[in-house]
Amino acid sequence: xxxxxxxxxxxxxxxxxxxxxxxxxxxxxxxxxxxxxxxxxxxxxxxxxxxxxxxxxxxxxxxxxxxxxxxxxxxxxxxxxxxxxxxxxxxxxxxxxxxxxxxxxxxxxxxxxxxxxxxxxxxxxxxxxxxxxxxxxxxxxxxxxxxxxxxxxxxxxxxxxxxxxxxxxxxxxxxxxxxxxxxxxxxxxxxxxxxxxxxxxxxxxxxxxx
Amino acid sequence: xxxxxxxxxxxxxxxxxxxxxxxxxxxxxxxxxxxxxxxxxxxxxxxxxxxxxxxxxxxxxxxxxxxxxxxxxxxxxxxxxxxxxxxxxxxxxxxxxxxxxxxxxxxxxxxxxxxxxxxxxxxx
Numbered sequence: 001x002x003x004x005x006x007x008x009x010x011x012x013x014x015x016x017x018x019x020x021x022x023x024x025x026x027x028x029x030x031x032x033x034x035x036x037x038x039x040x041x042x043x044x045x046x047x048x049x050x051x052x053x054x055x056x057x058x059x060x061x062x063x064x065x066x067x068x069x070x071x072x073x074x075x076x077x078x079x080x081x082x083x084x085x086x087x088x089x090x091x092x093x094x095x096x097x098x099x100x101x102x103x104x105x106x107x108x109x110x111x112x113x114x115x116x117x118x119x120x121x122x123x124x125x126x127x128x129x130x131x132x133x134x135x136x137x138x139x140x141x142x143x144x145x146x147x148x149x150x151x152x153x154x155x156x157x158x159x160x161x162x163x164x165x166x167x168x169x170x171x172x173x174x175x176x177x178x179x180x181x182x183x184x185x186x187x188x189x190x191x192x193x194x195x196x197x198x199x200x201x202x203x204x205x206x207x208x209x210x
Numbered sequence: 211x212x213x214x215x216x217x218x219x220x221x222x223x224x225x226x227x228x229x230x231x232x233x234x235x236x237x238x239x240x241x242x243x244x245x246x247x248x249x250x251x252x253x254x255x256x257x258x259x260x261x262x263x264x265x266x267x268x269x270x271x272x273x274x275x276x277x278x279x280x281x282x283x284x285x286x287x288x289x290x291x292x293x294x295x296x297x298x299x300x301x302x303x304x305x306x307x308x309x310x311x312x313x314x315x316x317x318x319x320x321x322x323x324x325x326x327x328x329x330x331x332x333x334x
Binding site: 016058096104124128168 | 233234236237238239240241242244245246247248249250251252253255256257258259260261262264265266268269272275276279280282283284285286287288289290291293294296297298300301302303304305306307308309311312313314315316318319322323324325327
């Protein structure tokens with residue numbers, strides 16, 4: 001991007017603050033809906049950082065795929081599994097959080113040390129700037145052709161897999177009368193295989209069958 | 211050779227890019243990406259809600275993407291292979307999100323909960 005240095009630094013600081021604070025909000029906020037919307041903000045901030053890095057095509061792809069598809073998908077999942085549940089207390093949860101926080105802080109320090117002590121080959125070649133989209137197209141249809149085609153196969157597999165996994169099994173006919181029903185929302189009762197084996201009255205569910 | 215106006219403009223533009231292109235050090239991007247990645251790791255370990263676990267994975271993937279893009283711009287400016295790789299990462303992330311949320315829905319139908327601590331069937 002050919003904008004003045006101060007503006008560039010200001011943009012970088014603002015976008016970094018948005019991304020980092022948004023990520024902290026995603027992780028720390030108790031309400032999952034706020035987390036999902038903040039995640040959209042993080043994705044938009046990342047797209048802005050990509051624009052600062054001379055990558056307009058990837059920024060557009062980021063907005064289309066992440067904000068437009070992944071974030072909406074996450075919101076749908078939140079709506080589908082939206083049940084108020086009180087989480088049971090776990091012994092040693094605070095200790096676990098502090099320990100993992102320490103490990104993550106150590107990882108952060110390690111990464112910072114690597115980033116600041118390595119002698120990067122700077123300055124590198126002149127960035128192509130606005131020709132980046134053309135270069136990406138050339139790459140995708142010459143030396144990255146096989147991964148490109150495999151990505152389309154992967155997306156097809158993911159689509160079919162997601163449909164198969166999330167599909168409900170429905171009865172095609174009414175259970176009592178045997179007449180065919182048109183509404184596809186009557187759900188089969190699930191086998192209690194994965195539900196906790198202790199039933200409500202304390203009897204194990206598997207041993208109640210004679 | 212007489213000055214071609216378009217070439218002159220492009221040269222001026224490149225001069226501006228050279229003069230101002232490195233006003234942000236590469237390490238600043240790496241630091242932001244590292245912070246984002248560590249936040250994602252912490253959320254991945256500590257989230258009780260399964261949807262939040264998927265969100266943390268997205269955060270980590272985004273941090274990796276930011277690293278790729280920063281290296282692509284600063285160290286590989288002509289052959290922007292990092293950007294191509296970032297596009298593939300975005301593709302795989304989209305597939306992962308779709309399958310992950312489908313698995314989550316199926317899990318929720320079976321267990322009636324999204325609490326990660328109660329998905330312990332395979333725990334010994």
